[in-house]
Amino acid sequence: MGDIYAFVFLLVLFLLSLGILRGLERLKEG
Amino acid sequence: MTLNGWIQIVVFFALLLVLVKPLGGYMAKVYGGERTLLSPVVGPLERRFYRIASVLPDAEMNWKTYGLAVLAISIVGIAFLYALQRLQHLLPLNPLGFGPVAPDLAFNTAVSFVTNTNWQNYGGETTMSFLTQMAGLTVQNFLSAATGMAVLITFIRGFARHQASTLGNFWVDLTRGMLYILLPLSIVIALLLAALGTVQTLTSSTTIRLLEGGGEQVIALGPAASQVAIKHLGTNGGGFFNANSAHPFENPTPLANLILMLAETSIPAALSYTYGRMIGNTRQGWAVLAAMMIILVGFSGVAYSAEAAGNPRLASLGVDQIPSGLQPGGNMEGKELRFGVAPSALFASITTATSSGAVNSMHDSFTPLGGMVPLVLMQLGEVALGGVGSGLYGMLVFVLVAVFVAGLMVGRTPEYLGKKIEPFEMKMAALLILIMPILVLGLTALAVSLDAARASISNPGPHGFSQILYAFTSQGNNNGSAFGGLGGNTLFFNYTGALAMFIARFWLIFPTLALAGSLAAKKKVPSGAGTLPTTSPLFIGWTILIILLVGALNFLPALALGPIIEHLIMAGV
Secondary structure, eight states, X not given: OHHHHHHHHHHXXXXXXXXXXXXXXXXXXX | OOHHHHHHHHHXXXXXXXXXXXXXXXXXXXXXXXXXXXXXXXXXXXXXXXXXXXXXXXXXXXXXXXXXXXXXXXXXXXXXXXXXXXXXXXXXXXXXXXXXXXXXXXXXXXXXXHTTOOOOSSOHHHHOOXXXXXXXXXXXXXXXXXXXXXXXXXXXXXXXXXXXXXXXXXXXXHHHIIIIIIHHHHHHXXXXXXXXXXXXXXXXXXXXXXXXXXOEEEXXXXXXXXXXXXXXXXXXXXXXXXXXXXXXXXXXXXXXXXXXXXXXXXXXXXXXXXXXXXXXXXXXXXXXXXXXXXHHHHHHHHHHHHHHHOOHHHHHTTOOOSOOSSOOOSOOTTBXXXXXXXXXXXXXXXHHHSSOXXXXXXXXXXXXXXHHHHHHHHHTTSOSSOSTTHHHHHHHHHHHHHHHHHHHHHTOOOEETTEEOOHHHHHHHHHHHHHHHHHHHHHHHHHHTOHHHHTTOSSOTHHHHHHHHHHHHHHTTTXXXXXXXOOOOSHHHHHHHHHHHHHHHHHXXXXXXXXXXXXXXXXXXXXXXXXXXXXXXXXXXXXXXXXXHHHHXXXXXXXXXXXXXXXXXXXXX
């Protein structure tokens, strides 16, 4: 169960990071 | 304080400054793709790597692709390191038969080493197999350091390039940093350390007979020297042994201690010269280094002064804390006798000014003001040298803020190195400065409000608050040093710590790269009468003031609840 928690946590962090990259790109494009 | 103590501090800084120009010049050649002394040996190896990995070294990336590459290798690194820890009982090189690391601890450790933090909620010699230490933790020490340096080089290219849409190739920058800089220097340092007594063996332990009582003691051994070398050189800080650099098998002599301190400061300091070389103006690099060194020397002096003064409560009881031929004097609790007060205070300062986080003494046992120095140096954003790469790009963000604020105050055009500082750059700078304090203070507030988290504190009152504040400050700045005293191996601290380390690393790297991309795309404006000089002593002082002001505004209230009130209680005010 602990492995699943860790996997989900890492997946969420990864997806949020992709979202932040996309957000910064949109901010840069104005 | 003693003359001997000051001499040791002065000798360290003098040696560090001697290393800046040769090492910085060499790194500029490496990242500029120029031929170096190592090219005949390393060049063929480098080209073979590119062929195997299908990397086109001339194919450049824009800031977003560069960021995706950083994220991709890091996520894979976290997953690999996690799996290695969870499966270590099934894998070779586990002579003591350690079981799998618990999931939350394995996750915290994986994020910790991939983010160059090296926060350790475990004891290395009682938890990790040799394979995990060598193929997992040590590999990430190299990768995370080379990643930080690559991001810095990209940021520098943002200043150096004009009307450009690309910033370099991450895989090339990563490979060159590893092969030409970190690996050769680590081999030299590992050999020096092994010669001085740091252990390097695949024998798991040795048993000795005790001098008193006739019993036996098992002493852990292992391949420490090879990990310790990169642990310092890459400002990683994760010890092979639980006691880190206080352990005689990691840091056996005062000379080894000096080498370790130089190892963890030389690359961050020299990168400022690299910066000057790459933008074609070395005075800019020296100016940035001057600002860093003034902060670091100043705070090192405060730490030494506080620790050398000792504890007034003990003095009032008649305890002798005066240096003499029989004792080093001052506050020696938690410090190694073979180092004494000055090298311990200096080590504590530089390990938190850089993002190393290795410790040769227990910061929890410092006087309140002495212990506040490492805390403050991290809370300033680790810009006084800082981590390999991350320190300088953090510092350059403060330089941009200093230029912008000064420009507003005196009515000059906010521009730096011919690049106009506009709203997007300031938005990125604001993000880079504000994310860390929000993260650190938010998680500290959450922890002190939860019974389960407060249960991990070993000292009640202000000192306990300092323990939690230090833990999140350390992880939220990718430092990794521990104050000590906090039982951090819990579900709460393992996951919140991992969150802090991940955000502090990647969510600061992305705005840094976006800033670099924006700067690289700009035209170069010729300097004129309206250009603010950025190498003058006045500007260096102004930048330092901005850093201290931002740090104080963010953290003074929290410091007042911890070390400041503890100092007042100790002083009997």
